[in-house]
Amino acid sequence: MKNDWSNSVAKQFISKYKKLGFAEEIALRVYTTQLLGKNNNLVLHGGGNTSVKTVIKDIDGENHNVLCVKGSGWDMADIEPEGLPAVKLDPLLSLKNKKYITDENMVNFQKRNLINTKSPNPSVETFLHAFLPFKYVDHTHADAVLNVTNRPNGLNFCKKIFRDNVGIVPYVMPGFLLAKKVHEIYSKNQDVNCLILMNHGIFTFGSTAKESYDLMIKYVSQAERAIKKLKIKKVKQIVNFSTKYNSHEISPIIRGLLTEKKTDQKFIVNYRLNEHIKYFMNGKDVKTYSSKGTITPDHVIRVKPFPLIISPKKSSSLSDFQQIAEKEIKSFRKKYLSYFNQNKLKVKEEKTMLDTSPRIVFVQNIGMFSIGTNFKAAKIAGDLAEANAKVISSVEETSKYQTIAKKDIFDIEYWSLEQAKINKEKKLLEGNVVVVTGSSGTIGFETYKMFKNNGAEVVLLDNNLSKLRQIQSNIDDLCIHCDVRNKKSVKNAFNLICKEFGGVDILISNAGSASEGTIGEVNDKVLRQSFEDNFFSHQNCAAEAVKIMMKQKHNGCLLFNISKQSVNPGKNFGPYGLPKAALLSLCKQYALDYGAYGIRSNGVNADRIKSGLMNNKMIKARAQARSVSTNDYMKGNLLLDEVKGEDVAKAFFHLAISKKTTGAVLTVDGGNIAASLR
Ligand code: ZN
Numbered sequence: 001m002k003n004d005w006s007n008s009v010a011k012q013f014i015s016k017y018k019k020l021g022f023a024e025e026i027a028l029r030v031y032t033t034q035l036l037g038k039n040n041n042l043v044l045h046g047g048g049n050t051s052v053k054t055v056i057k058d059i060d061g062e063n064h065n066v067l068c069v070k071g072s073g074w075d076m077a078d079i080e081p082e083g084l085p086a087v088k089l090d091p092l093l094s095l096k097n098k099k100y101i102t103d104e105n106m107v108n109f110q111k112r113n114l115i116n117t118k119s120p121n122p123s124v125e126t127f128l129h130a131f132l133p134f135k136y137v138d139h140t141h142a143d144a145v146l147n148v149t150n151r152p153n154g155l156n157f158c159k160k161i162f163r164d165n166v167g168i169v170p171y172v173m174p175g176f177l178l179a180k181k182v183h184e185i186y187s188k189n190q191d192v193n194c195l196i197l198m199n200h201g202i203f204t205f206g207s208t209a210k211e212s213y214d215l216m217i218k219y220v221s222q223a224e225r226a227i228k229k230l231k232i233k234k235v236k237q238i239v240n241f242s243t244k245y246n247s248h249e250i251s252p253i254i255r256g257l258l259t260e261k262k263t264d265q266k267f268i269v270n271y272r273l274n275e276h277i278k279y280f281m282n283g284k285d286v287k288t289y290s291s292k293g294t295i296t297p298d299h300v301i302r303v304k305p306f307p308l309i310i311s312p313k314k315s316s317s318l319s320d321f322q323q324i325a326e327k328e329i330k331s332f333r334k335k336y337l338s339y340f341n342q343n344k345l346k347v348k349e350e351k352t353m354l355d356t357s358p359r360i361v362f363v364q365n366i367g368m369f370s371i372g373t374n375f376k377a378a379k380i381a382g383d384l385a386e387a388n389a390k391v392i393s394s395v396e397e398t399s400k401y402q403t404i405a406k407k408d409i410f411d412i413e414y415w416s417l418e419q420a421k422i423n424k425e426k427k428l429l430e431g432n433v434v435v436v437t438g439s440s441g442t443i444g445f446e447t448y449k450m451f452k453n454n455g456a457e458v459v460l461l462d463n464n465l466s467k468l469r470q471i472q473s474n475i476d477d478l479c480i481h482c483d484v485r486n487k488k489s490v491k492n493a494f495n496l497i498c499k500e501f502g503g504v505d506i507l508i509s510n511a512g513s514a515s516e517g518t519i520g521e522v523n524d525k526v527l528r529q530s531f532e533d534n535f536f537s538h539q540n541c542a543a544e545a546v547k548i549m550m551k552q553k554h555n556g557c558l559l560f561n562i563s564k565q566s567v568n569p570g571k572n573f574g575p576y577g578l579p580k581a582a583l584l585s586l587c588k589q590y591a592l593d594y595g596a597y598g599i600r601s602n603g604v605n606a607d608r609i610k611s612g613l614m615n616n617k618m619i620k621a622r623a624q625a626r627s628v629s630t631n632d633y634m635k636g637n638l639l640l641d642e643v644k645g646e647d648v649a650k651a652f653f654h655l656a657i658s659k660k661t662t663g664a665v666l667t668v669d670g671g672n673i674a675a676s677l678r
Contacts, residue, residue, distance in 0.1 A: 001144070001224060003217045004035050005210055022081050025054055028209035029068065029136065030079055035213060037076025042140040042220070044387055045380045046075050046421065047298060048201070051129040051137045052209070056086050056115055064115065065089040069129050071120030072421060085119030092130035096183065098176075103417055106176050124417050127179035132186060134205035136212040141201040141296040143391050144223035149198045150295060150391070151399040158196050161226040162219065167192040171199045171404050173411055174297070194219050199404045200296055230398040236284040238364060241314040243321070247271045247367055248498040249551075250321050254369055255502035256552035257329045258357045266431035266554075267357060268457060269502025270378040272386075273367030280389035281309065281362035283396070290362070293403040295391045297412040299384045301422055302377070303370075305339060305409045307360035307385065308332045332358050343410035351414045360385045373431055375457045375501065377422070427455025428657065433501040434458045435494075437484050437541055438511030440467035442611035443561065446645035447508055450653050452477065456506070459497050463511070484511050484537035494544045503552050506656050507545040509538045510561040514613050516621065519574035527575050534579035535586065542590060546599060555598035555659075559652050560587045562665060564607040568675035571625050584665065591663035600662035602655040605677075606648045607669035608634055638671025 010031055017027035029052040036042050036050065049070035056066045066086040070076065074083035091113045095101065101109070110122045123129070129137045148157055158168050167185045172178045182195060182203070193215050195203040204215035248271070255269045280286065291306040310328045312321055333356040340353045359381045361369040368389075370382030395401040403409075412418055434451045438444040439460035452458045461482040462468045472479040478500060482493040497504060513533040515526055542558050549556030565577035566584040583603070590601035608614065608622075616630075623633035634642045651668045655661060669675060 001039075001041065001217050001221045003214065004039070005032070005213060010210075017081065020081075023054070025052055025135070025209070026068065026081050026084070029084065030081060032136075032138065032209045032213040033070070033076050033079045033084075036138060036140055036216065037079065040383075040387070041143045042216070043076055044141075044383050045302075046073075047296070048076055048138075048140040049123045049125050049129070050076065050079075050084075050139065051126075052084070053089060053135050054086075058115060066115060067092060067122075067126065067130050069126050070123045072123065073120050083120065085122050086115040087122050087126060087130075088113040088115065089130060092127060095127070096131060101176050103175060103415075107417065121420075124174050125179070127176055128174075128182050128203075131179055131183040132203070132205050134212070135207050136209050137203060137205045138212045138216050139201060139203045140216060140220075141298075142216075142220045142223070143295075143387060144220050144227060145196060145202045146199070146295040147227055147391050147394055148223045149196065149200075150401060150403050151395050152402050153399075154198060154402070157226070158198070161222055162194070162196060165192050166194045166196055166219065169195050169197045171197070171408065173408065173415075174200070175417070227394065227398070232397045235279065235393055235396050237279070237282045238284055238311075240282075241365055243312050243314075243316050243365065245318045245321060246495075247273070247363075247369075248495040249318055250325070250363065250366065251369065251498045252503035252548045252551035253318075253322050253325055254329075254361055256554050257325055258371060259552070259554045260355060260357070261554060264555075265355065265373075266505065267371045267373060267502070268375045268378040268431060268433070269361075270370050270372075270375065270382055271367055271499045271502075272370070272382055274386075276386060276390050276393070277362075277368045280393045281364055281368065283393070285396070286362070286364075289392055289396055289401045292401055293406065293409045294384075295388050295403065297404065297409060298418060299388065300409050300413045301418045302372075302381045302384050303359045303388070304336070305406060305413065306335075307362055308358040310361060310363045312363060312365065329358070332356070339406060339410070343407050344414075346407050347411070347414075354413070369502070371502075373426070374455070430455035432456040432505040433497065433503055434506040434508065434656075435461060435497060435504055435541075435545065436508045436510060437461045437482070437537075438561075439479070440464050440471055441510070441613065442645035443606070443609060443648045444508075444510050445471070446649040447510065447652050448477075450646070450649040451506070451508075451656070454653065457501055459493075459501070461493055461511075484509075484541055485532045487540050490540045490544050494548060498548060504545050504548045504556070505552075506557045506559065507541055508559045508561070508652055509541045511537055512561065512563075512613065513576075514618060515575040516572050517575045518572050519578075522575055527578070530575040531579045531582070534576065535582045538583055538586060542586070542601075546590070546594060549594075549599050550597060553597075556594075556600070557656055558587070558590055558599070558601040559655055560601075560603040561648070562587060562603040562605050564605045564667065564669050564672065564675040566605060567677060568672065570622065573622075573625075587665070588663050595662055600659075602658075602661060602663070603665045604648055604651045604655070605665050605667045605669065605675065606651070607643065607672060607675065608636070609643055609645055609648060610634065611645065635670075637669055638673070641670055643668060643670045 013027045013031040014024050033050045051069035067089045068084040068086045071085045172181045206212035258267045294300050336356045344351050359371045370378050372378030392401045434456045440462040460479045463483045468479050480493045483489040563580040566580040569577040587603040623630045651666045
């Protein structure tokens with residue numbers, strides 16, 4: 001493993017943090033924590049932790065020995081000093097001889113001794129860091145270390161690899177008891193500068209940040225070299241075959257089967273495939289080695305104790321897949337239930353079962369689908385599953401993969417301190433996939449913000465590439481260049497959405513154009529083009545979205561940006577109003593044809609919103625057509641108030657969450673009796 005320490009970068013950290021008022025020892029703690037965190041072969045997503053022991057002057061002028069240790073919710077890759085809360089060290093050390101304290105007492109005690117009460121909760125390994133008498137302590141879940149520990153003769157193998165200066169710690173659940181165990185082992189041999197925690201990870205320590213970091217790289221490299229020396233026998237693979245479907249076609253089926261219908265709990269299903277995943281999932285013995293448990297215990301909260309493996313038949317059709325997936329997901333739920341029932345009997349406290357949906361589904365010969373309550377969780381699950389796949393395959397090439405007992409995995413999965421890491425308050429639309437067309441415009445972008453703020457995963461579609469690129473440079477959400485008038489372009493966009501998110505729940509069909517002309521004189525070309533822009537474009541998107549919703553077999557919502565023109569035409573505005581009137585019918589038709597499947601269809605009749613479509617030039621022309629000033633034109637409504645993009649966004653949102661409303665049109669025009677529905 002490459003040592004990434006750089007003296008010049010270390011100096012940059014020192015001067016950067018000096019300006020922010022932090023001492024050199026904190027700056028270097030931040031530097032090496034980030035170095036470790038950025039190396040995917042050492043830690044992933046919130047795994048691992050580090051600490052530094054120092055002295056802090058409190059506001060009363062008193063100096064305190066403190067332990068600055070990684071706080072919960074922080075990632076090592078982008079840690080900042082605030083992510084290393086300072087806990088008074090002497091009280092922590094005073095518990096060294098305690099036999100046992102409860103988790104609740106441990107967390108309470110750590111919190112009570114924070115210098116800043118607003119700091120994040122210190123790591124569950126705080127006591128372990130405190131008991132090791134070194135200024136710097138580093139902890140990772142290095143792949144190579146897990147590779148050498150997670151095998152039948154792991155303990156002896158480690159003794160052979162690491163020799164005298166390394167202590168080997170048998171598996172103990174993280175928390176106070178592990179801290180005690182580590183302390184006990186260290187006390188027996190104070191020459192050690194590294195501890196290998198069987199089936200869990202590695203600790204290194206030293207008097208400087210560099211020393212502790214160097215030791216981490218040194219010992220992980222030793223493990224890597226030891227693995228390379230072993231005789232390799234490739235994992236036997238199943239015969240490659242083809243099926244009659246693609247990943248984007250089965251993703252909505254999987255997603256639909258996972259939905260908890262009673263609670264409307266939806267999941268995000270993210271697809272990926274690469275050589276590591278292929279090698280792992282197409283292994284002949286995959287059902288055996290994949291069900292043994294995660295490579296390090298805390299992964300379980302993201303990927304569950306075992307994945308689901310689906311083996312489709314050669315040349316099977318989509319409906320074959322539907323059948324087999326249904327059967328397999330049912331049996332996964334049963335398997336999880338029996339794992340829960342067996343293990344809950346072995347623990348004292350009452351446990352409530354988590355949902356029974358898998359977090360990782362491997363479909364042999366197709367790829368991996370990682371699942372989460374939101375996109376971020378699904379991605380994290382995927383990253384962890386991939387790391388697991390790599391390590392497990394590598395162990396299987398040289399031995400048989402082995403890890404801790406299911407009961408130990410259960411203890412971590414149902415540990416309140418682990419669950420606290422992922423149980424955040426659920427937002428109203430969490431787990432929903434929302435697609436907004438015409439997203440770079442005023443209404444489209446306001447709508448994106450509205451749904452995003454309510455927890456949905458929002459995909460932005462637009463035909464204006466430069467505008468879309470500009471938006472994409474500011475946000476992480478998926479932006480897709482799409483011409484909604486072109487069926488192929490729409491299909492490609494929705495296929496990509498299915499690969500990334502697993503399906504679609506809400507379509508906000510918003511894109512359109514505005515053209516004027518006196519109806520008896522207007523060129524047919526203009527009229528036909530407007531029908532393409534303002535009617536067929538909506539039909540293209542709605543038809544594609546409905547196809548996916550039908551596969552998910554669990555509700556869905558179409559929302560159309562219609563226009564008050566659909567019921568109250570404007571003079572010389574026929575080319576725009578006519579397709580909008582047809583769009584109103586389209587909206588109702590979808591409500592009628594798909595209501596029985598739980599798919600709703602509603603629209604918004606907005607009027608006079610200043611936007612790219614209704615630009616200053618257009619406003620001037622429309623004001624002239626009505627013989628009023630532009631200002632009066634914009635406020636020409638019953639409320640005498642200008643209507644804005646955000647008002648339309650609110651209407652879309654309202655219709656999206658009104659679960660018993662379909663075939664409805666909501667007016668957002670500040671009040672216009674002539675345009676009011678009757
Ligand atoms: Zn750990």
